[in-house]
Amino acid sequence: MQPSTKISAWLFLITFALVFYGMGAASVESFVNYPTWPLIGPNEFRAYHRALSPLIIGYMVIPLVVATILTILLLWYRPASIPRWMIWLALVLQLVAWVSTFTIQLPIQGQLSADGLSLPLIDRLRATSFWLRRVPHMANAFLFLWMMSVLLRGHGTRSAEA
Numbered sequence: 001m002q003p004s005t006k007i008s009a010w011l012f013l014i015t016f017a018l019v020f021y022g023m024g025a026a027s028v029e030s031f032v033n034y035p036t037w038p039l040i041g042p043n044e045f046r047a048y049h050r051a052l053s054p055l056i057i058g059y060m061v062i063p064l065v066v067a068t069i070l071t072i073l074l075l076w077y078r079p080a081s082i083p084r085w086m087i088w089l090a091l092v093l094q095l096v097a098w099v100s101t102f103t104i105q106l107p108i109q110g111q112l113s114a115d116g117l118s119l120p121l122i123d124r125l126r127a128t129s130f131w132l133r134r135v136p137h138m139a140n141a142f143l144f145l146w147m148m149s150v151l152l153r154g155h156g157t158r159s160a161e162a
Contacts, residue, residue: 008077012151015074018067019090019144023137025060030134034126038119045117053113068094081154082147090147093140100132
């Protein structure tokens with residue numbers, strides 16, 4: 001394996017892992033945390049939400065940012081067997097989630113931190129997060145799984161021929 005081939009393989013592997021890690025972390029946030037927020041007392045919610053936010057940034061947002069940066073790098077350093085259009089599609093799916101995060105979910109989160117518990121805001125957060133973040137994240141993960149299968153088939157073919 002040539003050095004550039006090794007670099008592209010490692011870059012893809014790390015991106016693949018971060019995409020799945022990020023999807024899992026974000027799914028826990030959406031499908032576990034958000035539904036249980038109404039169970040937190042109104043007097044405690046603001047403190048809870050403010051304490052949770054830095055943890056979400058460290059354990060979910062930063063890995064997703066890194067995954068997006070690495071996906072961009074894959075446009076130039078992707079394994080040869082993976083078509084460029086797959087990387088572009090992955091970026092579009094990630095961009096949908098990021099635009100939604102910055103324009104819809106972060107303002108809602110900011111209002112929850114400032115004003116405290118609001119069931120209508122939590123409902124809006126859950127609905128918009130599902131359609132505009134979870135669905136694109138899941139589609140992106142399936143796309144990366146497809147890319148991995150393309151990569152493995154291509155590698156297996158070359159190995160069998162060698």
